[in-house]
Amino acid sequence: xxxxxxxxxxxxxxxxxxxxxxxxxxxxxxxxxxxxxxxxxxxxxxxxxxxxxxxxxxxxxxxxxxxxxxxxxxxxxxxxxxxxxxxxxxxxxxxxxxxxxxxxxxxxxxxxxxxxxxxxxxxxxxxxxxxxxxxxxxxxxxxxxxxxxxxxxxxxxxxxxxxxxxxxxxxxxxxxxxxxxxxxxxxxxxxxxxxxxxxxxxxxxxxxxxxxxxxxxxxxxxxxxxxxxxxxxxxxxxxxxxxxxxxxxxxxxxxxxxxxxxxxxxxxxxxxxxxxxxxxxxxxxxxxxxxxxxxxxxxxxxxxxxxxxxxxxxxxxxxxxxxxxxxxxxxxxxxxxxxxxxxxxxxxxxxxxxxxxxxxxxxxxxxxxxxxxxxxxxxxxxxxxxxxxxxxxxxxxxxxxxxxxxxxxxxxxxxxxxxxxxxxxxxxxxxxxxxxxxxxxxxxxxxxxxxxxxxxxxxxxxxxxxxxxxxxxxxxxxxxxxxxxxxxxxxxxxxxxxxxxxxxxxxxxxxxxxxxxxxxxxxxxxxxxxxxxxxxxxxxxxxxxxxxxxxxxxxxxxxxxxxxxxxxxxxxxxxxxxxxxxxxxxxxxxxxxxxxxxxxxxxxxxxxxxxxxxxxxxxxxxxxxxxxxxxxxxxxxxxxxxxxxxxxxxxxxxxxxxxxxxxxxxxxxxxxxxxxxxxxxxxxxxxxxxxxxxxxxxxxxxxxxxxxxxxxxxxxxxxxxxxxxxxxxxxxxxxxxxxxxxxxxxxxxx
Numbered sequence: 042x043x044x045x046x047x048x049x050x051x052x053x054x055x056x057x058x059x060x061x062x063x064x065x066x067x068x069x070x071x072x073x074x075x076x077x078x079x080x081x082x083x084x085x086x087x088x089x090x091x092x093x094x095x096x097x098x099x100x101x102x103x104x105x106x107x108x109x110x111x112x113x114x115x116x117x118x119x120x121x122x123x124x125x126x127x128x129x130x131x132x133x134x135x136x137x138x139x140x141x142x143x144x145x146x147x148x149x150x151x152x153x154x155x156x157x158x159x160x161x162x163x164x165x166x167x168x169x170x171x172x173x174x175x176x177x178x179x180x181x182x183x184x185x186x187x188x189x190x191x192x193x194x195x196x197x198x199x200x201x202x203x204x205x206x207x208x209x210x211x212x213x214x215x216x217x218x219x220x221x222x223x224x225x226x227x228x229x230x231x232x233x234x235x236x237x238x239x240x241x242x243x244x245x246x247x248x249x250x251x252x253x254x255x256x257x258x259x260x261x262x263x264x265x266x267x268x269x270x271x272x273x274x275x276x277x278x279x280x281x282x283x284x285x286x287x288x289x290x291x292x293x294x295x296x297x298x299x300x301x302x303x304x305x306x307x308x309x310x311x312x313x314x315x316x317x318x319x320x321x322x323x324x325x326x327x328x329x330x331x332x333x334x335x336x337x338x339x340x341x342x343x344x345x346x347x348x349x350x351x352x353x354x355x356x357x358x359x360x361x362x363x364x365x366x367x368x369x370x371x372x373x374x375x376x377x378x379x380x381x382x383x384x385x386x387x388x389x390x391x392x393x394x395x396x397x398x399x400x401x402x403x404x405x406x407x408x409x410x411x412x413x414x415x416x417x418x419x420x421x422x423x424x425x426x427x428x429x430x431x432x433x434x435x436x437x438x439x440x441x442x443x444x445x446x447x448x449x450x451x452x453x454x455x456x457x458x459x460x461x462x463x464x465x466x467x468x469x470x471x472x473x474x475x476x477x478x479x480x481x482x483x484x485x486x487x488x489x490x491x492x493x494x495x496x497x498x499x500x501x502x503x504x505x506x507x508x509x510x511x512x513x514x515x516x517x518x519x520x521x522x523x524x525x526x527x528x529x530x531x532x533x534x535x536x537x538x539x540x541x542x543x544x545x546x547x548x549x550x551x552x553x554x555x556x557x558x559x560x561x562x563x564x565x566x567x568x569x570x571x572x573x574x575x576x577x578x579x580x581x582x583x584x585x586x587x588x589x590x591x592x593x594x595x596x597x598x599x600x601x602x603x604x605x606x607x608x609x610x611x612x613x614x615x616x617x618x619x620x621x622x623x624x625x626x627x628x629x630x631x632x633x634x635x636x637x638x639x640x641x642x643x644x645x646x647x648x649x650x651x652x653x654x655x656x657x658x659x660x661x662x663x664x665x666x667x668x669x670x671x672x673x674x675x676x677x678x679x680x681x682x683x684x685x686x687x688x689x690x691x692x693x694x695x696x697x698x699x700x701x702x703x704x705x706x707x708x709x710x711x712x713x714x715x716x717x718x719x720x721x722x723x724x725x726x727x728x729x730x731x732x733x734x735x736x737x738x739x740x741x742x743x744x745x746x747x748x749x750x751x752x753x754x755x756x757x758x759x760x761x762x763x764x765x766x767x768x769x770x771x772x773x774x775x776x777x778x779x780x781x782x783x784x785x786x787x788x789x790x791x
Contacts, residue, residue: 092546094605095553096487099508101598102556106332106650108457182237186353188230191346202228204235211279211308218267218301226346229304233353236307239314240360246388247318247365249287251522257367259287260517261482261490261501262322265296265335268533269505269515270305276529277517280309280317287365289482289501290322290375290440293354294333296504300342303354321361321392322375323440323458323483328397330354331657332650359393363439366476367520373480377442377498378470379460380450381434390432398440399458401433443484444498464494471497477524489516489530505532509552511545554608560596561609562627567595572620582617591620666706669696 193201199222200213214224224232251257258277263270280286288306293299309317323329330336339354340347364387365373372384394402441459448463455461467479479498485507491500505515511534519527540548561568571594573579575587583591588610589602606612611622656667656675667675673692680687700707 088542088546091550092487094601095546095550096508096512097600098553098557098605099512100485101600102560103508104455105598108455182352182356183234186230186234186349188227188234188349191225191227191230193225193227197225199223199225200228202232204231206235206308206311208279208312211305211312214305214308215271215274218298218305219271223300223342224304226343226350229300229343229350230346230353232304232307232311233350233357235311237353237357237360239310240357240362243314243360243362244388245363245390245392246384247320247362248369249285249318249365249367251285251368251520254283254285256519256521257285257287258517258519259289259367259373259480259501260503261289262291262485262504262507263288263296263302264291264324264504264507265293265299265302265338266504266506266515266533267296267298267301269503269531270302272515272531272533273503273517276531277519280313282313282316285316285318287318287367287373288320289373289480290320290361291324291482292319292322293335294324294330296334297338299335299338307357318365319361320365320373320375321358321363321440323398325358325361326397326399327355327358328399332654336657355396359396361392363387363392363436368522370476370524371478371480371520372471372474372476374439375481376440376459376483377438377444377481378462378466378479379434379438379442380462380466380469381431382438382470383435384474386432387435387439390435392436395433395436398433398436401428401430441483444481444493444500446493464497467494467497480518480520485513486516487513489514490518490528499526506534509549510534511540512549550608554605557605558609558623558626560598561592562624564595565624568592568623569620571595576620581619581621582613583620585612585616585618588618588620666708669700669705669707672696672707 199217200210202210202224217224249257258273260273278284286309292302292306296302306317306319310319324333324335327336335354336351339350343350363374364384366384367373396402437458438460441453441456442462443453443456443459444467445461445463447461448465450463450466451461453459453461471477471479477497480501481498482501482503484500484502485504486500486502489502489505492498493500499518501516501518502513503515503517505513507513511532514530514532516528516530519529521527568591571591572583572588575583575591585603585606588606592598592600592602606618609623611619613619656672673689673696676687676692676695696707
């Protein structure tokens, strides 16, 4: 039986039949691994394509906002330069654009700062005149920011700063800011005045060394993100002689803790100026601060003392150094360079003249001062005021430029300021100054840093979650004395750790497309007119190619529209696009009848940010209010800027409608309420619950009443608005329940 049993086994499982019955285990494992790897690569490739699409949307919207800001300010400059001195409008436009410091000089008769002494011999009379002007300016600053009359309430439990500062003060401030508390206005002003003293002693280009610490840490944009700064300090330690730092500008605007970030950096600078270096960024600029949130933040936090604090920051930003050179081999600037960049020239200019880099400083030339004009290389405007265009371009390029992989140097049309510089320009500037590396910031990078130009240009960006939660990592770089670089990446939020990669991407993508849809709606009329050119039969359907062409023509945004169409519109089974579905998600809240035509309210909404910028420039006392006349004037200026006729009747009716308390003043809450998009899904759910007595009839139609004191129903973020110190009397009803509605869009997210 043993043999029979043995034979049966051999008949059913002979050696020649085994390979056909089962695959070797090792081979099956390899094939499974290859299949999983192939699937994972396709999966990650799709996610990366989606991430890049969302990233592209955020970046295009962000840079379009910066370009709008520059165009608006250029409009003011052109208006000033082309309006005759004899025209009464000249003073109006000058008053609109001049900074608070310049207005103070004008009203008190204090002379403007003379041009930089670099144009003259040290022994000349011009040098003494410039010195006198600087002394007058210092006196004006001390008077405008005097904290001695500010009383500290007994209820204040925060840090009490005493000078000279100690390391304990720094740690006390960190703990205070962690608890979402503010530093009192009195101590803030004292700290800022001490900071100005330190910065005035620093050169235009700092020289940093790693000879003692053997390394230096370089951080990029922080944009008011206190969590990111605290993470950097936690991971890398506080600044000291043995642990020096370089912060490369743009530490304010966009984020909600710009004040705290700036005060911590300034405290470190005061404690030891050789342990921390700060470069100026394009957002350390008063005009940028008006649009991108820092002025708004200061008004909210310092209330009646906001004017003094704003004035102090405005002046301090103009004293920030423009660049830093590490070990004479690494150049660190905020934006970039151009083929005209000359560090020797930059080292000699009077950087403090550039209160805003968006407009070159104009110095009036007296008839007896003709030798001054002869000393400046033929840079002169139409009114006989001199402008050193070469100097201005050097500053603008340092703060605003971006690298590109195309050879040459061209104007930065994407942002509206600075230059695009190619690999050849990088080689030219680095070899000219005997440098090996250029470190810059200015651009958000997904990983927090990125090399380009054969690893000769490094972009470092330290604000994580810049566009949206999970959108990017922050990073800093440690430059060692042996020329090696070590990167540290981080992400400030804890919530992203609980989400998968796909979930994080979905959040980023959803926010990006929301912002893009709002952008599309702001061009509703123009887009519909362009769509209908491809739909003469008015079917509501056009091809995807025609739809993309129409968007490219109107939006002027270089986006892959055909790829994005599934997220923006409905597409039929035959591939045709229902172009009207682009606008179904939102309705423009119309506060008043449109006397100027069906698209005027839309135009006002589209240019809301520009109008708000004009609004804030007009509000010179930081009160948060402007008069009806000033608002109407702002609308007229906007019409000039966008070359669109806005009916005076429409402007007057709009001003009356949004002045809900009928007191003759308009606050920011009323202004922003007048121009907003309503989410139709949310609106329909609200309408179903609106009581009958909360509806009114206009022109025979029932319309929803939006209650101004219930902004939470608008899905907006509420920020209390300071009434500030007012030169005019504002009714008490305006001071009680005033808020600013801030729409979370990528531009101020940004």
